Amino acid sequence: MVFRFDYDEENDILAISDRSQKISESVEFSEDIILDLDYRGSVVGVEVFYASEFLSAFNKELNKSFLGHLENAYLEFKEFRNMWFIMLVLKSGNKIIRQAMPPLRKSEYVSPLIA
Numbered sequence: 001m002v003f004r005f006d007y008d009e010e011n012d013i014l015a016i017s018d019r020s021q022k023i024s025e026s027v028e029f030s031e032d033i034i035l036d037l038d039y040r041g042s043v044v045g046v047e048v049f050y051a052s053e054f055l056s057a058f059n060k061e062l063n064k065s066f067l068g069h070l071e072n073a074y075l076e077f078k079e080f081r082n083m084w085f086i087m088l089v090l091k092s093g094n095k096i097i098r099q100a101m102p103p104l105r106k107s108e109y110v111s112p113l114i115a
Contacts, residue, residue, distance in 0.1 A: 001018045001020055001074070002018065002019045002020045003016060003018055003019065004016075004017055004019050005017075005070060005073035005074070007051065007068060007070050011049075012050050012052050012053065012064065013047060013051060014047070014048045014051035014067060014073075015046070015048075016045060016046055016075055016088065017044060017045030017075075018045060018074075018075065021038050021044040021045075022038060022039070023036045023037070023038065024037055025037050029104055031049070032048060033046065033047070033049075033101070034046070034047040034049075035104070041106075042079065043075070043077045043084055043086055044075075044077075046075060046088075046101070051067060052067055055099060058100075059097060061097060062090070062097060062099060066090070066095075066097075067092070069093060070090060070091065070092050071091050071092060071093075072090075073088065073089065074089050075088060075089070079106075082105055082106050083104065084103070084104040084106060085101075085103055086100070086104070087099070087100050088100075
């Protein structure tokens with residue numbers, strides 16, 4: 001897997017995606033989270049809006065300064081039954097933070113491609 005990442009500090013948007021995977025569709029899962037899915041429905045990318053605000057609710061170290069100095073970022077993705085579990089792995093300076101996203105229920109999403 002080859003991940004690309006970008007943090008837009010001005011708009012506070014964090015985007016991480018696996019460049020080795022083709023995106024079939026992007027899903028607005030909530031007003032703060034967009035997921036990129038491959039043809040199998042697996043998560044291959046995520047965009048988090050208001051990223052410092054959203055992520056610092058889980059870990060105060062994930063502020064604009066930390067995100068603004070990102071050196072590396074990637075996703076770990078697991079699927080279990082009706083749930084998607086996404087772990088963000090973020091490296092800034094000499095610190096690596098593994099931050100779990102809230103579990104996302106797949107049944108809350110219906111692809112417009114099959115609806």
